[in-house]
Amino acid sequence: MTSPAELQLLRQFQTRAAGVSCPAQTVAVVLKTSFQKGAAQRCFLSVSTAETKPLFPCSLGPGYCMGIGPLLSHGRFLWMGVGNACNYYNKTYGEFVRVWISGEETFIISKSSSVFHVMKHWHYVSRFGSKLGLQCIGMYENGIIFNNNPAHWKEIRPFFTKALSGPGLVRMIAICVESTIEHLDKLQEVTTELGNINVLNLMRRIMLDTSNKLFLGVPLDENAIVLKIQNYFDAWQALLLKPDIFFKISWLCKKYKDAVKDLKGAMEILIEQKRQKLSTVEKLDEHMDFASQLIFAQNRGDLTAENVNQCVLEMMIAAPDTLSVTLFFMLILIAEHPTVEEEMMREIESVVGDRDIQSEDMPNLKIVENFIYESMRYQPVVDLIMRKALQDDVIDGYPVKKGTNIILNIGRMHKLEFFPKPNEFSLENFEKNVPSRYFQPFGFGPRSCVGKFIAMVMMKAILVTLLRRCRVHTMKGRGLNNIQKNNDLSMHPIERQPLLEMVFTPRRNASEDQGDGMDQH
Numbered sequence: 001m002t003s004p005a006e007l008q009l010l011r012q013f014q015t016r017a018a019g020v021s022c023p024a025q026t027v028a029v030v031l032k033t034s035f036q037k038g039a040a041q042r043c044f045l046s047v048s049t050a051e052t053k054p055l056f057p058c059s060l061g062p063g064y065c066m067g068i069g070p071l072l073s074h075g076r077f078l079w080m081g082v083g084n085a086c087n088y089y090n091k092t093y094g095e096f097v098r099v100w101i102s103g104e105e106t107f108i109i110s111k112s113s114s115v116f117h118v119m120k121h122w123h124y125v126s127r128f129g130s131k132l133g134l135q136c137i138g139m140y141e142n143g144i145i146f147n148n149n150p151a152h153w154k155e156i157r158p159f160f161t162k163a164l165s166g167p168g169l170v171r172m173i174a175i176c177v178e179s180t181i182e183h184l185d186k187l188q189e190v191t192t193e194l195g196n197i198n199v200l201n202l203m204r205r206i207m208l209d210t211s212n213k214l215f216l217g218v219p220l221d222e223n224a225i226v227l228k229i230q231n232y233f234d235a236w237q238a239l240l241l242k243p244d245i246f247f248k249i250s251w252l253c254k255k256y257k258d259a260v261k262d263l264k265g266a267m268e269i270l271i272e273q274k275r276q277k278l279s280t281v282e283k284l285d286e287h288m289d290f291a292s293q294l295i296f297a298q299n300r301g302d303l304t305a306e307n308v309n310q311c312v313l314e315m316m317i318a319a320p321d322t323l324s325v326t327l328f329f330m331l332i333l334i335a336e337h338p339t340v341e342e343e344m345m346r347e348i349e350s351v352v353g354d355r356d357i358q359s360e361d362m363p364n365l366k367i368v369e370n371f372i373y374e375s376m377r378y379q380p381v382v383d384l385i386m387r388k389a390l391q392d393d394v395i396d397g398y399p400v401k402k403g404t405n406i407i408l409n410i411g412r413m414h415k416l417e418f419f420p421k422p423n424e425f426s427l428e429n430f431e432k433n434v435p436s437r438y439f440q441p442f443g444f445g446p447r448s449c450v451g452k453f454i455a456m457v458m459m460k461a462i463l464v465t466l467l468r469r470c471r472v473h474t475m476k477g478r479g480l481n482n483i484q485k486n487n488d489l490s491m492h493p494i495e496r497q498p499l500l501e502m503v504f505t506p507r508r509n510a511s512e513d514q515g516d517g518m519d520q521h
Contacts, residue, residue, distance in 0.1 A: 061098040070100035081488030106405035110412040116437040119445040128388040132247045133239035143310040163290035176461035179209045196501035207319035215290040231259035237489040336479040357464045370430040376441040378425045383411025473503040
C-alpha cells in the first residue's frame with residue numbers, strides 16, 4: 001500500500017517530469033525501494049548522454065516529446081504567424097512559456113516584470129531570425145531593425161538617432177502638416193469607383209512623402225514605391241523564421257527574392273540620384289539629411305555601400321509599414337467612438353484654433369496623446385519584440401542560457417496588468433500616469449525604438465491636421481472587430497476587403513484652403 005509520503009514524492013516527480021524538456025537520449029529511471037516499518041524512498045536517476053536541461057514548472061510550455069515538440073512549435077509559428085502563435089502559447093501555458101523555433105529554445109513572455117528585465121539590460125540587445133532569411137532581405141548584420149550583430153548595430157544607431165531627434169523632430173511637424181494637406185487636396189487619387197477613400201493607401205502615401213522630404217529628398221513615384229514596400233514587407237514577414245531547407249527550393253522563395261530585389265533596385269536608383277545631387281550643390285549644410293550623412297560616411301570608408309543602401313531603405317519603409325497602419329486603426333476607432341472624437345476636437349480647437357499645429361502645441365494636446373496611447377494599447381500594430389540572450393541570466397527565477405531566443409508579447413501584457421478597463425477601448429485607461437513597466441508600445445532601454453519620439457510627433461500632427469478638416473466614417477458603421485487582420489510579425493489588416501475603405505466629409509468650420517479635393521468627399 002502506498003503511503004501519503006510516497007504519494008507526495010510521486011506527485012513531485014510527476015510535476016517535474018511534465019515540465020522538463022528532455023533530449024531524446026535522456027532516460028528517467030524511478031527506483032522504488034522499501035525499507036523497514038513501511039517507510040518508502042524514491043531515488044530519481046537521470047541517465048543522459050546529452051546536455052542536461054533545467055527543470056521548470058509544468059506550466060512552462062509544451063513537452064519535448066523526443067523531438068516532436070520543437071517541430072510542432074516551429075510549425076505553429078509558420079502556420080499561425082508569430083503574433084497569433086505567441087498569444088496561443090501564453091493563453092494555453094501562462095505568461096512565461098518555453099517553446100522552440102528552428103530547434104532553438106525560445107521564451108514567450110507577457111509578464112511585465114520579466115519584460116522590463118529583458119528590455120533594460122544590454123545583454124538582450126541582439127535580435128534573432130533565420131540567417132538565410134535575413135540575408136535575403138538585406139537585414140543580416142546590416143541596417144538597424146533586425147541587425148543581430150551588436151557591434152555593427154552600435155555603429156549604425158547614431159545615424160538614426162541624429163536624424164530622428166533635434167532639428168529633424170521639429171521640422172517633421174511642418175512636413176507632416178504640409179504633406180497631409182497636399183494629400184487631402186488630391187483625394188481623388190485614393191478614391192474608389194464607389195467614391196470611398198482607400199485610407200490605408202492614403203496613410204502610406206503620406207508616410208512615404210514625409211519620410212522622403214526629411215530623410216532622402218529626391219523625387220519619387222509614391223504609388224510605385226508604396227507597392228514595392230508592401231511586397232518587401234510580405235517577404236520579410238514570410239522569410240524571417242523559415243527553416244534553411246526552404247531556401248534550397250528556388251521556386252518557393254523566388255517571389256520573395258524578386259520583391260526584395262525590386263525595392264532594393266528602386267532604392268539604389270534614388271540613392272544614386274542623391275549622390276548626384278550632392279555633387280552639384282554649393283552649400284552642403286542645407287542638404288545634410290540622413291541619406292547625406294550615410295553617403296559621406298561611406299566616402300570616408302566608415303560604411304559599406306550595402307549598409308548605406310539598407311539603412312536608407314529601412315528609414316523609408318518604417319513609417320509606411322507601421323505608422324500608416326497605426327493611423328488607419330486610429331481613424332477607425334475615432335469613427336467608432338464619436339464621444340472620443342468630440343473630446344479631441346474640443347481640445348484641438350482650444351489649443352490649436354484656426355491655425356496649423358506647431359511644436360509648442362504638442363505637450364498641450366493631452367487628450368489627443370491619451371487617445372494615441374490607448375489606440376496603441378487596445379489595437380497594437382507592433383505587439384511583440386524579438387531578442388536573443390547574449391549571456392546566461394535568470395528572469396523571474398527562470399534560468400536563461402546564452403543564445404536563448406526571447407519574444408516579448410507586449411500586446412498581451414498591455415491587457416493583463418494595471419489598466420482599469422483592459423479589454424475595452426477607453427481613455428480612462430490613461431487618466432492617471434501609467435508606470436513605464438506596464439506600457440511599452442515602443443519598448444525602452446538600450447534597444448528601444450529609435451524613432452519613438454518622432455513617431456508621436458508625426459501621429460499628433462497628422463491626426464490634428466486631418467481632423468480639423470474632415471470627419472471620418474466607416475463603411476456601414478462597422479468597426480475594428482469587423483476587419484479581418486493578420487497577426488504575424490506585426491498586426492495588419494488583410495488587404496483587399498471593402499471594410500478598409502472610409503468616407504471623409506468636410507467639417508463645417510474647416511478653412512477654405514482645404515482644396516477642391518475634399519469638397520468631393
